Amino acid sequence: MASLSTTSLSFKAPSTTISQVLRKASSSQSVTFGRFTSSTKSLRLQISCAAKAETVQKVSDIVKEQLALAADVPLTAESKFSALGADSLDTVEIVMALEEKFNISVEESDAQNITTIQEAADLIEDLVQKKPAAETS
Amino acid sequence: MGASKLSGMQKQVLSLYRGFLRAARSRPIEDRKRIEMIVSTEFRHNSKEVDRKNFQYIEYLLRLGTKQLDQLKSPAIVSLSSIKVVTSKT
Numbered sequence: 001m002a003s004l005s006t007t008s009l010s011f012k013a014p015s016t017t018i019s020q021v022l023r024k025a026s027s028s029q030s031v032t033f034g035r036f037t038s039s040t041k042s043l044r045l046q047i048s049c050a051a052k053a054e055t056v057q058k059v060s061d062i063v064k065e066q067l068a069l070a071a072d073v074p075l076t077a078e079s080k081f082s083a084l085g086a087d088s089l090d091t092v093e094i095v096m097a098l099e100e101k102f103n104i105s106v107e108e109s110d111a112q113n114i115t116t117i118q119e120a121a122d123l124i125e126d127l128v129q130k131k132p133a134a135e136t137s
Numbered sequence: 138m139g140a141s142k143l144s145g146m147q148k149q150v151l152s153l154y155r156g157f158l159r160a161a162r163s164r165p166i167e168d169r170k171r172i173e174m175i176v177s178t179e180f181r182h183n184s185k186e187v188d189r190k191n192f193q194y195i196e197y198l199l200r201l202g203t204k205q206l207d208q209l210k211s212p213a214i215v216s217l218s219s220i221k222v223v224t225s226k227t
Contacts, residue, residue, distance in 0.1 A: 088143070089180055092151050096158045108152055112143060 051077075051121035059121045062101055066094045077118035095120070102128060146195060153202050154180055160209045172209070 060075040067084055069075075075084075081091050095111045098104075098120060104127040114120050143151070154176070161172040187195060 087184075088147065088151055089154060089177070089184070092155050093158065093177075096155065096162075100162070108148075108155065111155075112148065112151070 051118065051125045055121045055125055056117060058101065059098065059117050059124065062097050063094055063117060063120075066090065066097050075117060077116070077121065079117050080115055081117075082115065091115075098124060104128060146192065146199075149199055150180075150195075153199060153206065156206050157202075157209065160206060 056077050060079075063069075063079075063081070063084070064071075064073070064075060067081075067086055067090060069084065073084075081094065086094065091114070092111070095106055095114060099106055102124050104124060106123065106127065110123055114123060157176040158173065161169045161176070164172060183198065187198070189195070
C-alpha cells in the first residue's frame with residue numbers, strides 16, 4: 001500500500017493558543033490510535049444521523065497525519081480544518097488523502113463544502129454506500 | 138471565523154492543484170513524491186508572492202499551469218522539470 005506523504009507544512013492559523021501549540025509541535029509526526037475513542041463514542045450518542053464513530057476516527061487520523069499534528073492535539077467531530085492551521089491547499093490535500101483511503105471519488109463541488117471532520121465523515125459514508133462493491137481498507 | 142466563500146479564481150486554482158495531485162497519483166511512488174513536493178512548493182510560493190488582485194497575471198499562471206498539467210498527464214512525459222503555478226488563500 002502506498003504511504004501517505006506530507007509534502008509541506010503550512011501553519012497560518014490566527015494567533016491563538018492552538019496555533020502556538022501547533023507551531024511548537026510541528027516536527028512531530030506521531031499518530032495515536034484509539035486515544036479519542038471515548039469522546040468520539042459519546043459524540044455519536046448526542047448527534048442524530050452522525051457518521052459512524054469508526055469513520056470519524058479514521059478521518060481524524062488522516063487529518064492529523066496530513067497536517068502533521070502532534071499526537072496530543074485533541075480532535076473532535078466538530079474540529080474545523082482552518083482552526084487546525086489548514087489553508088485551502090491543505091484542505092485539498094486532506095480530501096485527496098481521504099479519497100485514497102476510502103477508495104472513493106469526491107466531486108469538487110462537494111470537496112469545497114467540507115470544513116470539519118464531521119462533514120468529511122458524513123460525505124465519505126454517503127459515497128461509500130453508493131458503491132456497494134467498493135472495498136475499504 | 139467562519140469559512141469564507143471561495144472566489145471563482147480561487148476555485149480554479151484549487152481545481153488545478155487537485156488535478157496535479159491526481160495526475161501524480163498514477164506515477165510510481167518516487168516520482169509521485171517528487172511531483173507532489175514540486176507542485177506544493179510552487180503553489181505555496183505563489184500564494185505568498187502573487188498579488189491576488191493581479192488578475193491578469195493569475196490568469197496567465199492558470200493557463201500555464203493547465204498546459205503543464207496536460208503534459209504531466211501524457212504518458213510520454215517521464216520527468217517534471219519545473220512548474221510555475223499560482224494559488225491563493227481563503
